[in-house]
Amino acid sequence: MAYRVTQIEPYVGQEELNNLIKVIENKWLTEGPFSKEFLSIIKEFTGSKHALLTNNGTLALYLALKAVGIKADDEVIVPDFTFNASGSSVVFAGGKPVFIDVDESTFNIDVEKIEGLITPRTKAIMPVHVYGQSADMDPILKLAKKHQLKIVEDAAQGYGVFYKGSHTGTIGDVGTISFFADKTVTTGEGAVILTNSDAVYDNLRYLRNQGRLSSGSFIHEEMGMNFRVTDLQSAVGVAQLKKFRNIEKIKSNHLSTYKELLEGMPEIEFQKKAEYSNIVPFRASIKVKDPSQLMSYLDDRGIQIRGFFYPLHRQPCFNYLGYNENDFPVTNKLNATGLCLPVHCGLSKDDILYVCDMIKEFYAQK
Numbered sequence: 001m002a003y004r005v006t007q008i009e010p011y012v013g014q015e016e017l018n019n020l021i022k023v024i025e026n027k028w029l030t031e032g033p034f035s036k037e038f039l040s041i042i043k044e045f046t047g048s049k050h051a052l053l054t055n056n057g058t059l060a061l062y063l064a065l066k067a068v069g070i071k072a073d074d075e076v077i078v079p080d081f082t083f084n085a086s087g088s089s090v091v092f093a094g095g096k097p098v099f100i101d102v103d104e105s106t107f108n109i110d111v112e113k114i115e116g117l118i119t120p121r122t123k124a125i126m127p128v129h130v131y132g133q134s135a136d137m138d139p140i141l142k143l144a145k146k147h148q149l150k151i152v153e154d155a156a157q158g159y160g161v162f163y164k165g166s167h168t169g170t171i172g173d174v175g176t177i178s179f180f181a182d183k184t185v186t187t188g189e190g191a192v193i194l195t196n197s198d199a200v201y202d203n204l205r206y207l208r209n210q211g212r213l214s215s216g217s218f219i220h221e222e223m224g225m226n227f228r229v230t231d232l233q234s235a236v237g238v239a240q241l242k243k244f245r246n247i248e249k250i251k252s253n254h255l256s257t258y259k260e261l262l263e264g265m266p267e268i269e270f271q272k273k274a275e276y277s278n279i280v281p282f283r284a285s286i287k288v289k290d291p292s293q294l295m296s297y298l299d300d301r302g303i304q305i306r307g308f309f310y311p312l313h314r315q316p317c318f319n320y321l322g323y324n325e326n327d328f329p330v331t332n333k334l335n336a337t338g339l340c341l342p343v344h345c346g347l348s349k350d351d352i353l354y355v356c357d358m359i360k361e362f363y364a365q366k
């Protein structure tokens, strides 16, 4: 079915096309001048000392975990409410994810519950900045220092999101941002890894480029693989980053419009904005009454809706960890009540009015 209002649509156009033409004209397809520019814009914007591009947010997490030294049987504390890759990357790095419940109003890691999960095998905490808002990092930094743990930030959805002035992904030992097609800025597939540590940066350079620091060499000092990108992706990325402030403005306006139009409806509750973070809306994330009925009502009317994350402890691929279905009540509740309304830049105000009218119509006829 062709949707009248789609869930996502990348904000790409002539600027991306012009850059892509330049790559073809340059005849330099692997990492080249656009990749250099892409990294330099990211470093300047985020304030990160180092940045490395890689294929996607999942592999970025895997590399980040390897680069901080996660090995067989190391435990990494991961929020139960996130995309599957936050947990699977720990497993691929050889470690064991230990899930933790989240805060009911911000949907981010419940910092009060972290210390109770720390064991002698715990090596890292992975805060995930979900739906365009930062997790509360100060208590996490304090605990990491006290227990000598690494912090690997999953900022896949966090481009442009700052915690008390620091960009997400630059606060812990290492952080990752995804440029998948539904992300705030996109290269189709792609990601960046951020770190302020020279040692972690060197580990990442070896890991992502065949175990050597320079591409022309046939001497491989370390064991590494190929996790590089192409200049075609970076060309799109450069154009996207130059539009970031515009993207942020449009998405924020869309979120405000939803809030205004749905204000006062007892059936709907928006993701709470924490005082320590800005929000760059990933979606308009809401908790609602009768979510599956509302979702199919909107779908029938040409509006593409997504649910919230499926709790990691109930994912079939994590059955072997032995969690019970009722563990993590908040995550279960969020999954049972959450819906994502679209906020992408291709929407008009009329589209949002239409979505809100249909939501109101649904609840009025119940």
Ligand SMILES: Cc1ncc(COP(=O)(O)O)c(C=O)c1O
Residues within 6 Å of the ligand: 056, 057, 058, 059, 082, 083, 085, 086, 128, 154, 156, 157, 178, 179, 180, 189, 190, 191
């Ligand atoms: C929180 C989170 N972590 C990791 C990822 C993985 O990123 P990618 O799709 O680029 O592999 C995503 C992607 O949706 C995500 O939302």
